[in-house]
Amino acid sequence: MSGGLPLDGIRVLDLSRLLPGGFCSLLLADFGADVIKVEDTGLGDYVRWAEPKVPGAEPTASSALFLALNRNKRSIRIDLKTDAGRDVLLRLARHADVLLESFRPDVLDRLGVGYERLREVNPGLVYCAISGYGRDGPYRERSGHDMNYLGLVGLLGLSGEHDGPPMQAAGQIADLGGGALMAAFGILAALRERDRSGVGQLVDVSMADGALSWLAMVAAKYFASGEVPRRGDLELAGRLVCYRPYACADGWVTLAALEPKFWAAWCRGVGREDLVAHQFDAPGSTAHAEVEAIFRRRTRAEWSAFASDHDCCLEPVLELDEALDSELVAAREMVVELDQPGAQEPVRLLGVPVKLSRTPGDANRLPGPGLGEQSEQLLREAGFVEDEIAALLASGAVAGPAQAPEGSFLG
Known part of the structure; x- marks a missing residue:
């Protein structure tokens, strides 16, 4: 691991999958955090299965979408439905600063490794939960995706021309702007407060809440005037x-x-x-x-x-x-090349969007990890001895590197 980055020494256990959590921990990893992807002993992060594949790359880290979100991270496979697997997570959490997850509320509580249990083993842990609608409220158990959240908070309904349908954005506003960025901010705010108090806390991030906050100026005008804006009526949306x-x-x-x-x-x-x-x-x-x-x-x-x-x-x-390919993107180093084992040539990815003058982020510290690639290494770092590691692998509570994913992320 390289030194001198802003988040050196911060360890993040990332239990999330797909985009919001993956992008959040990518931001932390690019600035030096040791991000450990805690994946299950089956498929792992679903985005590994996505098309297109990177030619020649390791089969368990070959999705271009996966690499876009998972450079600079390590991977361990744990079966949290087993007592031994839960014990491994608790051992890892003792030495972690942050745990990030994106399950529906109470999933980890039902498994016996929710926030209250984790804070018992590590009172300084910052626990960040990204969900669609938050940990309380009437929609806490509902499933959803980016468009659902945008529709419910009014943002989708205000997008597009007056006489046309609601317009979907090419970027995932709720997933990234409402989820990943709000989670990264919440984690850093909680870590800063922990510097003073020595105690962690729970960061509850709702993608719907975060997306609604993007309408700050629109909502302020409505609160002040009482006039309900309609699609096509917003000054900065085509009027x-x-x-x-x-x-x-x-x-x-x-x-x-x-x-x-x-x-x-x-x-x-x-x-x-x-x-x-x-x-x-x-x-x-x-x-x-x-x-x-x-x-x-x-x-x-x-x-x-x-x-x-x-x-x-x-x-x-x-x-x-x-x-x-524009001169602007080139000048700002917003396309970078990642050295990926087995790839026929360096993989092109988007660069680090936040520029620090003294300690800039580094997109190329570590390649995207194979599924379970560092399982044994991380067990040793957690204090497990060789006999214990062998027993965990033999029991299936922890799995080592996968041979290759099978199936399709969208199929």
């Missing part, structure tokens, strides 16, 4: 001529000229001083039709050149391949 995507000669561009100086710069740049007074007209207006016609006369490249000469908050809408 203003000055703040919309526009079709151009060969694609789309974004105009976000919200401040009057930016709108005026665009109007003067295209020789339409008369449009300055119509900045906040609505779609369907005469001014909107004029602006649409102006944008169609130039290509994306021509509009990009225009934006370089006129400071007006105008940028092209790029396809993903264009964005990943």
Whole structure:
């Protein structure tokens, strides 16, 4: 493990699967936390099974989606339905700083290794539970995914054009913004408080709560005015001529000229001083039709050149391949190459999004782990001797490296 990273010395037991917990612990791992994936003795994290596979990579860590979330982590396989397996988790928890899980509420309690039991063996443990609707409330037991949470908190219903259907985002807003980021913040806040008190606590993260918090400005306006916003009515979601995507000669561009100086710069740049007074007209207006016609006369490249000469908050809408190959992404080191055992060439992944000046994160400390790859190593670190390790493996309470996953994540 490399030294000098901000979270060096912090050990995280990550019992989560798929995206929200995986992305949360990825952020911690990239900044030096020792993240241990605690996977079951069957399939492990489901995302291992996803397509596409990385050519030539180890079969148990070959999913490109898995590697995107699990670099810089280690893996142990434990059967928590056995007494011996639960004892292993408790032994690991004694020396951990954080436990992260994304089960429905009370699952670990029913297994005998919930928060109350874990805090008995480690009062300083920060226990973070990511769930759809939180650990209390009427929906605590309900299943759900990103779109369900966005629908229930009003965000999906406000996305899209006035006369169109709700629009799904390409990114998972509730999973990542409402779950993973809120969990990472909650964990770090609890660890900072533990520095003073010496005592851990439970961090209850609801993806629905987190997604709702993204509507802070919209909700504030509703609370103040009493006017219920509808899809297509939000100023920053398409209601203003000055703040919309526009079709151009060969694609789309974004105009976000919200401040009057930016709108005026665009109007003067295209020789339409008369449009300055119509900045906040609505779609369907005469001014909107004029602006649409102006944008169609130039290509994306021509509009990009225009934006370089006129400071007006105008940028092209790029396809993903264009964005990943752009000079902006390259300059910010937001595409990195990961050395993955067995892969035919380095694996390209997204980089570390938070830049620290003295102790930057490191995306390439460890390759993505094979399923159960470090089981025996982690047992030794927890104080188990060789005879005990052999007995745990023989009983099935712990499993070593898997030969290969079988099946399909979505099938």
